[in-house]
Amino acid sequence: MHISLQALKAFESAARLGSFKAAATELAITPTAVSHHIANLESRLNTDLFHREVRKITLTPSGEYLSQNATSGFKLIFAAIEQLSQANNQVRITTTSSLAALRIIPALEELNNAKPHLRLDISTSETLDKQLHTLPVRLGNSEEVNKADIIKYERYDMFAANAQQSAPRLDKQVTLYTSQWKNNALPAPPLTQWLKINNLSDSCFKVKTFDQELFGINQVLANKGAVFCSKTLVQPYLDAGLLTSFNNQEVESKLCYYIPEKSRFETSIHKVVIEWLEQLLT
Amino acid sequence: MHISLQALKAFESAARLGSFKAAATELAITPTAVSHHIANLESRLNTDLFHREVRKITLTPSGEYLSQNATSGFKLIFAAIEQLSQANNQVRITTTSSLAALRIIPALEELNNAKPHLRLDISTSETLDKQLHTLPVRLGNSEEVNKADIIKYERYDMFAANAQQSAPRLDKQVTLYTSQWKNNALPAPPLTQWLKINNLSDSCFKVKTFDQELFGINQVLANKGAVFCSKTLVQPYLDAGLLTSFNNQEVESKLCYYIPEKSRFETSIHKVVIEWLEQLLT
DNA sequence: CACTATAAATAAGTTTTACTCAGCTATAAA
DNA sequence: TTTATAGCTGAGTAAAACTTATTTATAGTG
The missing domain is CATH 3.40.190.10 (Periplasmic binding protein-like II)
Structure with a gap:
């Protein structure tokens, strides 16, 4: 039994939006395609997912169950993709208040002029968010941290x-x-x-x-x-x-x-920012 | 930017298994297809997901990030599908020890002969698992519960x-x-x-x-x-x-x-089991 | 009460995609 | 050097996803 991910996505949208038409709009396809997908899914799972009422669909218990899990699952996946896409032009530096206020923030405008495509923002929060694109610049003991x-x-x-x-x-x-x-x-x-x-x-x-x-x-x-x-x-x-x-x-x-595990930051955008930082602090 | 779910699934498998070939086997397609999918994904996301080393692939940080989220996401989704598939021929009755031991369990063999495709199991645990296919049979006050x-x-x-x-x-x-x-x-x-x-x-x-x-x-x-x-x-x-x-x-x-919200159990298998129970207790 | 509008289903045809096959590259192991 | 392995490339193909046109059922409207 091979279930189609696109059919699942169509179902998930339709379940969430309560309408094949709305789902079709969201997915940029026709309502017919959504209908096909869901019929296909139902036959493969051998269970009804929607009650078809007039101009209205409601979830069966099975549909409800699948919908909840599919929605959470897809949410996870697409949030990650969203992050990756943003990571292409966005870098967040987290560092001490002092370095941020005295050196980095004053230099931001110049960077922005030099690399207009690049979105750099600064965070001084202690609770370092392990976002994909977050570049931590920490104060440390040079005898203990990795020289590189x-x-x-x-x-x-x-x-x-x-x-x-x-x-x-x-x-x-x-x-x-x-x-x-x-x-x-x-x-x-x-x-x-x-x-x-x-x-x-x-x-x-x-x-x-x-x-x-x-x-x-x-x-x-x-x-x-x-x-x-x-x-x-x-x-x-x-x-x-x-x-x-x-x-x-x-x-x-x-x-x-220092930047912990500096070599891990290997995307071009991170490299650009690291190089800029090193130059700035020369 | 429209990313393909199949490509994502191929990536997820490859990342989890650490090999295109293994992923191909898991997905029952050729390694070439996996390669195509991942190349496609990388170009759409505009970022490398794997380092290609000799006869070996390793995840980039972006790949690692996406992999983790995709794995959790797909796990959720497929676990739900697994549940639904099982629900097609599996029903779990939760009820009191007495009803289970004295009436239901002794009648199980007969049911199994009559409906061999049906998997029925009995649970007397108090902590009722809200599994999709669980049918609770409770002892209650007939003046308080829904007559139906x-x-x-x-x-x-x-x-x-x-x-x-x-x-x-x-x-x-x-x-x-x-x-x-x-x-x-x-x-x-x-x-x-x-x-x-x-x-x-x-x-x-x-x-x-x-x-x-x-x-x-x-x-x-x-x-x-x-x-x-x-x-x-x-x-x-x-x-x-x-x-x-x-x-x-x-x-x-x-x-x-009584069976709380009996009318909610509307799949054919649940109906069969409910009918059998009603007949059994006539 | 016919009339219109709407949401979805069905049938048939078309487009897109995912996939395979054949051949290629690079490299580790024999 | 030879062999085997894992993955890549390009082109062709089978399968899927999708569309258009038509149909069904019904709620709302003049």
Whole structure:
């Protein structure tokens, strides 16, 4: 007994819409074809699926049962196809608020001009949806993650608003913003090493922490103290002359941005986006 | 973009089996056909679904995604079809242990001879599986259930083993088994009315209850006292001369056997079984 | 009460598709 | 090198899916 999938689909539509005609419209065929399909299905299953009433069809118990299962089944299948189709020109990047706000979102317009066909959207939700086209850019420990996945090693330094004209005065305590990650597994910002390299004592600073670098950077832009953070994040502000590092020496950190299982993203669209990201963070 | 369901099915099989050839075998077509289908699918979705390696195919991430969804979707659909096909010659009756053991199961062989194509099985589980082909036969209150659903009104009487040769001697207390339902909503067996009609006093009896009539009936068959129970259940034993009612007067009860929403069972096979049941319990 | 409109069924013919066959490629194993 | 295997390609074909025209049954309408 070989049942036809097209007949099943016709039945599913007709059952859902309650009409052969409506089903025919949905499937872009004639009502006659739907009628044929369903008659065929009924004879093969050896059971009635619809009661034929005047200008109206109603499901038999068997029809009801098959309809429910067919509808859920086809829904699953076509939703996946829909995803695949969209994946052809859509990429969603999920990443930290800071990287999104300070680097990616400001660069989006330029990307959009360069690749107008590409739909890129950004998500900073923690609950990473395992959508097909979602590209996660995470902050991680460069000693632990796969080297090939890393797109940017993080270097740290202290920055303050250029408006201050000079290095923060060390004769009175300067407020220094830095980060304390919610995720304990992440290496802390290398503040101690940086102080040592630059021959500074932590007594010079009143350290305040946020769980996201973004907040400290915003404080500093508002001319409130200094921030010890990843150079990657403030690069545009350095370039624009809004922030400066006052010739202190920057330090390496164990932190890096990486894309888990980067090599898995092999469709052309993903490659384009990854390449763009790598270039952006160079 | 119109994607073919057959192509999808071919892809699903190939993905699940990891081979075009195996998929071809499963679908009873040639490997070439599978290859065509998948090439077609890939071009329509504009994405690769398989990596072609030597004598081996592996899924791309897109293929993996589609495969998982397609497999679940088709599984749902074909499981429903399987059910429907089976429903064509299979009926499961769920009912009380007593009715099953005393009336239905003993009659099964005869039914099987009369209708050899029919697969009937009996379930006494309380958790009624809402399978498509399950026919519930319940004990209910005839004043509450739909009249059209009733297949047998219950009449009650006292029965004892014929081996006793005479009515239970009333000069010493006779053990009388009767039922006390677990389900409080069910009317109790009409013992009081029966005693009244037959001018008997309950002091003549030592009443013991089981939650299923079957147990009391079995006691009596073992020549241990008398049972006050539904005539329907003991009819075969009366006919066989194993039990007798000693010319007491039977009484009506509110109890009845019924099939909820009987009219919904409209397939020929269900009708056959219902008719057989009604005849059996006449 | 005829008349129109509607939803589906039926019959017959047409188009499309899914499929097969023959031949080809690449490669692993003998 | 030879053989066997898994899949690909192209062309032709059988089967299916679909259409048009016609019919049936009936609800709604003037």
